[in-house]
Amino acid sequence: MSAQSPTQQNGSAALAPxxxxxxxxxLPHQLPVLRGIAGDIAMREDFDLDSIEDLRLAVxxxxxxxxxxxxxxxxxxxxxxxxxSALRVVASVVSASSTGPRTDTFGWRVLTxxxxxxxxxxxxxxxxxxxxxxxxxxxxxxxxxx
Amino acid sequence: MTEAPNxxxxxxxxxxxxxxxTPLFHELAALSPDDPEHAKLRETLVTRHLPVAKHIARRxxxxxxxxxxxxxxxxxxLIKAVDRFDPTHGxxxxxxxxxxxxxxxxxxxxxxxxxxRVPRRLxxxxxxxxxxxxxLSQSLGRAPTPRExxxxxxxxxxxxxxxxxxxxxxxxxxxxxxxxxxxxxSLGDSIGREEPELEIVEYRETLQPLLAQLPERDRxxxxxxxxxxxxxxxxxxxxxxxxxxxxxxxxxxxxxLREAAE
Numbered sequence: 001m002s003a004q005s006p007t008q009q010n011g012s013a014a015l016a017p018x019x020x021x022x023x024x025x026x027l028p029h030q031l032p033v034l035r036g037i038a039g040d041i042a043m044r045e046d047f048d049l050d051s052i053e054d055l056r057l058a059v060x061x062x063x064x065x066x067x068x069x070x071x072x073x074x075x076x077x078x079x080x081x082x083x084x085s086a087l088r089v090v091a092s093v094v095s096a097s098s099t100g101p102r103t104d105t106f107g108w109r110v111l112t113x114x115x116x117x118x119x120x121x122x123x124x125x126x127x128x129x130x131x132x133x134x135x136x137x138x139x140x141x142x143x144x145x146x
Numbered sequence: 147m148t149e150a151p152n153x154x155x156x157x158x159x160x161x162x163x164x165x166x167x168t169p170l171f172h173e174l175a176a177l178s179p180d181d182p183e184h185a186k187l188r189e190t191l192v193t194r195h196l197p198v199a200k201h202i203a204r205r206x207x208x209x210x211x212x213x214x215x216x217x218x219x220x221x222x223x224l225i226k227a228v229d230r231f232d233p234t235h236g237x238x239x240x241x242x243x244x245x246x247x248x249x250x251x252x253x254x255x256x257x258x259x260x261x262x263r264v265p266r267r268l269x270x271x272x273x274x275x276x277x278x279x280x281x282l283s284q285s286l287g288r289a290p291t292p293r294e295x296x297x298x299x300x301x302x303x304x305x306x307x308x309x310x311x312x313x314x315x316x317x318x319x320x321x322x323x324x325x326x327x328x329x330x331x332s333l334g335d336s337i338g339r340e341e342p343e344l345e346i347v348e349y350r351e352t353l354q355p356l357l358a359q360l361p362e363r364d365r366x367x368x369x370x371x372x373x374x375x376x377x378x379x380x381x382x383x384x385x386x387x388x389x390x391x392x393x394x395x396x397x398x399x400x401x402x403l404r405e406a407a408e
Contacts, residue, residue, distance in 0.1 A: 036314070043292055043310055049279060050289035050377045052310075053393045057400060064404055106353045106372075110400060113372045141288075 018082040026070035026093050034078050034091075035059045041080050042087055047140060055087065055138050058114040061107055062091050062134045069095040069132050085140050086116065092133035098122060100132045111136065164240060167194055171233040191228050192221070195243065199224040202247050206255070216251060223250030271309030274299055276388055289379045289389060313390055356406050364399045367392060 015021055020037060024030040038059040042052040059078075066076060070093040081088040100122040102108065111118045116139040123131045170191055177184040199220035206216055227243035278298045282290035292310065296303045357365055363385070370376045370384070378396065382389040 039314065040311075043307055046291045046293045048289040048291045049310075049389060050379050053378055053389075053396075057397055060397065061400065061404075106403065110372055113375065 015079075016081060019079060021077065021079040023075050023077050026067045026074040026076040028064065028067060030076065031060055031063055031067075034063050034076075037078075037080060038087075038089060041082060042138070045082055045087060045140075047087070047138070051138060051141065054114040055089075058111055058118075058136055058138070059089055059091075061111055061114070062089070062118075062136060065101045065107060066091055066093040066095075066132060066134060069093060069097050069101065071096055071129065086137050088135065088137045090133060090135045092131055094125075095130050095132045097132065098124060098130045100130075101134065114138075164195065164198075165238075167191060168233065168239065171231060171239060174228075175233055188228060192225055195224055195228070195239075196221065198240065198243060199247055202244070202251060206251050216254075219251050219254040220247050223247035226250065268308060268312035271301075271305060272312045275306065275309045275313065276390060279389060283379045283383070283389065289377065353403075356403055359406070360399060360402070364395055364402075367395050368399050371396060 020041065022034070022037060024033065035056040039052055039056040042055045047055070063076060063078065070076065074094045076091065076093050078089065078091040081090070100120045103120070108118075115136040118134065118136045120132065120134045123133070125131060170187060174184065174187045174191065177187065200217055202223075203216040203220040223246050224243060227239070227246040230246070231239055231242050233239075275295055278295050279290060282294055282298060286294070290298070292303060292306045296306045299306070357368070360368070367381055367385070370381045371378070376384070378392045379389050382392045385392075
């Protein structure tokens, strides 16, 4: 489960045996598909029901954030990596913004609550546009708060 | 079924079958509700009109509800119609009863939440999962995993997966419905006052007006999850609804906030 740079992910790279990668138009109507895949993988990986729901909500939040940042006609690439103890989702989009998602918002707070870790990176390409990538990890059994 | 699906049940050539019952409504209206004859006559009217209820129930068939359930609901609607019909207004009973019965059946679909077509088998699995989830959450102190549910219910894992997927269908269908509902139910008192440290979020100036617009229960659930750091299961236990319902309300609220923040 090694990380790729945003530009690598948005290009084409080899996938690990248990990884899933989908490419969709960066449009809101694709959100149910993206969270559906997250929920399905988490369910088959035997995450508890709270964690499954957390993941669905988190993917929804991440991808809608990226869709807002996306260039018109951009492609949203979303990869789901499965490891023994965690599920990682890496989503990226080509954007005119070079700052990435704001982390001082309620939406970001939602994401830090729902996930074990969350991070965003921005990589500027040669054409001046940026690839904004958000990576979230959900550890198994972390829905239990207390 | 030989009738065209959209035909009015009273106008399909059988209308005259019920015309002769009209005088009975005048008799019923003349009787005191305490009169034993009133109960008898009411029962006669309901029984004689039962084909209308069954006809309507059939039209709503194949949507994931059993025909027995639908007939029962339609009959309930028929009883309401018999009780509320006022023969002195001149309209015939059927033109009053048909919308009343259909309204009852529609309300049933709305309340049960299965607006999309989900096979009965999956609905039953959804219900079984829902109650097993509450039981297991209680004993485990956390939400169960699909494997734990399969063991408890003694069904193959794949069936649990199907049932969970059906739950999502249930959810998305009723989500749209709920967005139209203006819920004014206040659970604030049962939840208790919790206004956790909102100042953590720098942009509380923008968040707070949005939060204020939310129905009380939605707001409390949101605060408990994201500021109180309770899990969905813990919140469900606290306010006395299912974890699935908490999940449904949370995703609706987050979507609402996203839209409002645009």
